[in-house]
Amino acid sequence: VPTLEQTEPDERPLAEEAYRYMDLQPGAPIAGTxxxxxxxxSCTNGRLSxxxxxxxxxKGRHVAPGIKAFVVPGSEQVAAAAEAEGLDKLFVEAGFExxxxxxxxxxxxxxxxxxxxxxxxxxxNRNFKGRQGSATGRTLxxxxxxxxxxxxxxxxxxxxxxxxx
Numbered sequence: 001v002p003t004l005e006q007t008e009p010d011e012r013p014l015a016e017e018a019y020r021y022m023d024l025q026p027g028a029p030i031a032g033t034x035x036x037x038x039x040x041x042s043c044t045n046g047r048l049s050x051x052x053x054x055x056x057x058x059k060g061r062h063v064a065p066g067i068k069a070f071v072v073p074g075s076e077q078v079a080a081a082a083e084a085e086g087l088d089k090l091f092v093e094a095g096f097e098x099x100x101x102x103x104x105x106x107x108x109x110x111x112x113x114x115x116x117x118x119x120x121x122x123x124x125n126r127n128f129k130g131r132q133g134s135a136t137g138r139t140l141x142x143x144x145x146x147x148x149x150x151x152x153x154x155x156x157x158x159x160x161x162x163x164x165x
Contacts, residue, residue, distance in 0.1 A: 002026065023138070030140070031155075031157060036118040037069070038148070041074065042072070046073050046123070050123065051082050056163065058094040058151070059090055062095045063095030065154070070097035072099040073099075078101065114138075116137070117138065119137075119138045140156060142156075143159075
């Protein structure tokens with residue numbers, strides 16, 4: 001997390017507000033931050049290549065205890081291609097829920113939403129207040145592979161360490 005000194009002076013009040021809202025400390029590492037929900041999907045990061053990258057992380061691993069993790073392909077075409085490759089089965093075996101294509105948690109259009117102060121590791125493309133359903137929920141945006149890493153470790157993790165293990 002950048003320090004306030006690394007932030008433009010006129011942007012510091014906004015940064016301070018964001019740090020308070022997210023319960024982050026300036027200058028502290030983001031790695032190790034616990035998460036509650038892991039969402040892989042959205043039109044932005046629900047392509048077949050995104051799901052393949054996340055599957056490479058999930059393969060042979062399992063979602064950490066207490067973590068809700070799900071995968072939502074970006075389209076019917078992507079879902080069909082992923083299922084033809086067996087990615088749906090790989091994710092389910094790893095403890096993820098495989099969902100129908102759609103918006104899902106990206107903008108909380110259905111029951112897929114944060115509750116209270118939960119933290120989401122999300123591959124969606126926006127993280128403003130209330131975006132994922134809870135007025136106080138917190139969203140950390142990351143790549144689909146990083147979301148998979150967070151799901152199996154229960155916290156923000158460097159996906160490179162998992163892939164090189």
